[in-house]
Amino acid sequence: MQLNAPLDMHLHLRDGEMLEKIAKSSAETFSGAIIMPNLVPPVSTKEEVVAYRQRIEKAIGKETFTPYMTLFFKPSYDKAFLESIKDEITAIKLYPAGITTNSEGGVSGFDVEELRPALEAMSELNIPLCVHGETNGFVMDREAEFASIYERLATAFPKLKIIMEHITTKSSVDLLDKFENLYASITIHHLLITLDDVAGGMLKPHLFCKPIAKRPEDRDALLKVALAAHPKVMFGSDSAPHPKHAKEACGCAAGVFTSPIALQLLAELFDNNNASVENLQAFVSGNAQNIYDISVPNKTVFLEKTPFKVPSDYNGVVPMYADEEIAYSITKVENN
Amino acid sequence: MQLNAPLDMHLHLRDGEMLEKIAKSSAETFSGAIIMPNLVPPVSTKEEVVAYRQRIEKAIGKETFTPYMTLFFKPSYDKAFLESIKDEITAIKLYPAGITTNSEGGVSGFDVEELRPALEAMSELNIPLCVHGETNGFVMDREAEFASIYERLATAFPKLKIIMEHITTKSSVDLLDKFENLYASITIHHLLITLDDVAGGMLKPHLFCKPIAKRPEDRDALLKVALAAHPKVMFGSDSAPHPKHAKEACGCAAGVFTSPIALQLLAELFDNNNASVENLQAFVSGNAQNIYDISVPNKTVFLEKTPFKVPSDYNGVVPMYADEEIAYSITKVENN
Numbered sequence: 001m002q003l004n005a006p007l008d009m010h011l012h013l014r015d016g017e018m019l020e021k022i023a024k025s026s027a028e029t030f031s032g033a034i035i036m037p038n039l040v041p042p043v044s045t046k047e048e049v050v051a052y053r054q055r056i057e058k059a060i061g062k063e064t065f066t067p068y069m070t071l072f073f074k075p076s077y078d079k080a081f082l083e084s085i086k087d088e089i090t091a092i093k094l095y096p097a098g099i100t101t102n103s104e105g106g107v108s109g110f111d112v113e114e115l116r117p118a119l120e121a122m123s124e125l126n127i128p129l130c131v132h133g134e135t136n137g138f139v140m141d142r143e144a145e146f147a148s149i150y151e152r153l154a155t156a157f158p159k160l161k162i163i164m165e166h167i168t169t170k171s172s173v174d175l176l177d178k179f180e181n182l183y184a185s186i187t188i189h190h191l192l193i194t195l196d197d198v199a200g201g202m203l204k205p206h207l208f209c210k211p212i213a214k215r216p217e218d219r220d221a222l223l224k225v226a227l228a229a230h231p232k233v234m235f236g237s238d239s240a241p242h243p244k245h246a247k248e249a250c251g252c253a254a255g256v257f258t259s260p261i262a263l264q265l266l267a268e269l270f271d272n273n274n275a276s277v278e279n280l281q282a283f284v285s286g287n288a289q290n291i292y293d294i295s296v297p298n299k300t301v302f303l304e305k306t307p308f309k310v311p312s313d314y315n316g317v318v319p320m321y322a323d324e325e326i327a328y329s330i331t332k333v334e335n336n
Numbered sequence: 337m338q339l340n341a342p343l344d345m346h347l348h349l350r351d352g353e354m355l356e357k358i359a360k361s362s363a364e365t366f367s368g369a370i371i372m373p374n375l376v377p378p379v380s381t382k383e384e385v386v387a388y389r390q391r392i393e394k395a396i397g398k399e400t401f402t403p404y405m406t407l408f409f410k411p412s413y414d415k416a417f418l419e420s421i422k423d424e425i426t427a428i429k430l431y432p433a434g435i436t437t438n439s440e441g442g443v444s445g446f447d448v449e450e451l452r453p454a455l456e457a458m459s460e461l462n463i464p465l466c467v468h469g470e471t472n473g474f475v476m477d478r479e480a481e482f483a484s485i486y487e488r489l490a491t492a493f494p495k496l497k498i499i500m501e502h503i504t505t506k507s508s509v510d511l512l513d514k515f516e517n518l519y520a521s522i523t524i525h526h527l528l529i530t531l532d533d534v535a536g537g538m539l540k541p542h543l544f545c546k547p548i549a550k551r552p553e554d555r556d557a558l559l560k561v562a563l564a565a566h567p568k569v570m571f572g573s574d575s576a577p578h579p580k581h582a583k584e585a586c587g588c589a590a591g592v593f594t595s596p597i598a599l600q601l602l603a604e605l606f607d608n609n610n611a612s613v614e615n616l617q618a619f620v621s622g623n624a625q626n627i628y629d630i631s632v633p634n635k636t637v638f639l640e641k642t643p644f645k646v647p648s649d650y651n652g653v654v655p656m657y658a659d660e661e662i663a664y665s666i667t668k669v670e671n672n
Contacts, residue, residue: 138530138531138532138536138551138552139531139532139535139536140476140531140551194474195474195475195476196474196475198535199475199534199535199544199548200474200475201587202587202588202589202590203539203541203544203587203588203589203590204586204587204588205539205541205586205588206586208535208539212535215474215476216474248584248585248586249584250540250541250542250584250654251537251538251539251540252538252539252540252541253538253539254538254539318586
């Protein structure tokens with residue numbers, strides 16, 4: 001099997017020492033990725049975007065890999081500012097305040113009129129809005145409760161491309177065909193696990209993420225659109241490394257690290273479900289290119305159905321399925 | 337505030353070194369407790385019951401405390417065996433196979449005719465059946481799915497006292513008034529937390545238990561019957577110690593350790609909800625005495641609304657709310 005120009009449309013590369021440790025595990029096998037801006041402080045000025053991109057490029061070294069940069073959404077952004085930064089970014093990421101790692105400065109009301117200046121400017125400049133769609137409600141209901149906010153935004157800003165990030169519920173899947181301007185990214189772990197895997201047997205901190213993995217019927221709904229390569233969905237790993245000690249502590253941080261094994265797991269998943277390589281190709285690259293209208297550096301990843309034992313850690317970061325065997329291996333990567 | 341003869345109607349005292357470490361934290365403040373039989377191997381013969389009771393009595397030392405012993409249910413128990421063991425036990429505990437810590441040898445079908453000889457003998461001998469009521473389904477549904485099994489058992493064995501142990505859902509609460517012979521124990525942690533506390537922010541292994549904490553409306557239903565001292569519900573801590581390393585590991589074991597702070601937390605909970613001390617007294621002792629028809633050694637526990645800082649561990653076992661402050665303290669215990 002070969003995959004061309006795979007893209008990870010939702011990636012946390014972090015910063016500093018962690019960036020140095022993990023950047024290559026994405027750059028070696030992906031052509032590019034949408035880079036999340038939730039650093040401390042969040043990436044919210046042109047200077048910060050440019051400097052962060054340069055730090056990423058340095059960490060990547062000689063690999064062929066495009067970091068598609070994003071900005072941390074603030075309602076105060078005006079058109080002049082957005083015009084000045086447009087060429088440096090691919091999207092803007094909106095976080096509800098306090099909903100996940102380093103999201104304290106996010107949006108706390110979703111008053112359309114308060115958001116109108118920034119979101120209309122984004123519509124006009126054709127900058128997509130990526131959204132972490134969760135309320136502060138009960139953990140299993142947060143995403144479903146956010147559906148009404150997606151509907152409100154999609155209706156009020158019909159020309160704004162809104163990407164529902166890392167969707168985990170049937171309720172989000174159902175929105176895709178209801179609103180022309182709603183799209184979605186889906187992680188590999190939400191295609192594989194439910195809350196049962198996190199907390200049904202022993203408690204598994206390395207499978208703990210936000211949004212939390214949901215019910216079997218939610219996973220089934222995600223699988224259906226991913227395996228069919230629904231044109232409005234695309235792969236975004238939400239790979240979110242934390243140091244081992246922060247994952248195995250009394251209060252474990254949210255985030256699953258999948259970058260180095262994401263393509264292998266996707267190959268296995270599509271194979272197990274008799275979905276075509278064409279669909280996988282669309283899910284992992286083609287759809288994203290269409291949705292974002294981006295050009296992507298060439299890269300061909302060759303995969304084979306040969307067991308791969310996932311390492312216990314990558315530079316001190318424990319990946320999903322550490323020490324377990326998965327069915328596919330990457331045999332070769334060609335940068336053309 | 338003073339509580340007379342408090343009882344813990346669901347307690348894991350473990351064995352060996354752990355028993356030595358934690359037995360006194362129950363015996364110092366409770367008059368007695370129903371002792372769970374899920375050791376390795378499970379307590380299932382008269383000799384094992386007697387030997388385990390003696391090990392418990394040794395660990396307790398001079399404290400006034402009655403361990404009400406239980407047997408691990410097996411469908412093969414016949415009337416002669418049960419008659420021979422009757423005086424050594426207070427109840428028999430049924431585990432579905434593989435559902436929680438050390439439950440591998442439990443019941444895997446719930447065929448009424450297969451269970452009839454043992455359960456009819458128990459009815460005739462007036463031995464209550466304590467049940468861990470979970471299926472092997474999705475983690476949030478396991479207890480609700482078990483409701484039909486409770487209904488089946490309650491209908492087939494109308495004279496058998498069936499105690500739904502550590503109930504966590506509204507569906508179980510609803511059964512209490514539907515079947516005369518169904519009763520329930522409720523833990524302090526399920527009265528206090530929901531899944532939000534376990535996994536809504538950081539992941540909290542020390543709040544991870546089986547059954548897992550459920551939804552806010554489930555907790556509300558539990559609170560309603562506990563605070564009102566519904567005559568068919570009684571306190572059972574399900575306090576379940578594990579060594580610190582087993583709780584803070586990659587695959588964390590299920591169980592919350594509450595014995596040393598249970599009465600203080602109950603006092604705070606009833607106070608915060610303006611429930612009477614009489615109701616707390618019934619919930620923590622009177623109801624259990626009526627349901628089990630047991631005589632209980634005297635003990636009076638005096639509590640005061642003075643902040644108590646919960647230790648970070650008790651002999652290496654991390655309790656609920658470690659290092660946090662709770663509102664009530666135990667000031668004195670009198671064994672009369």
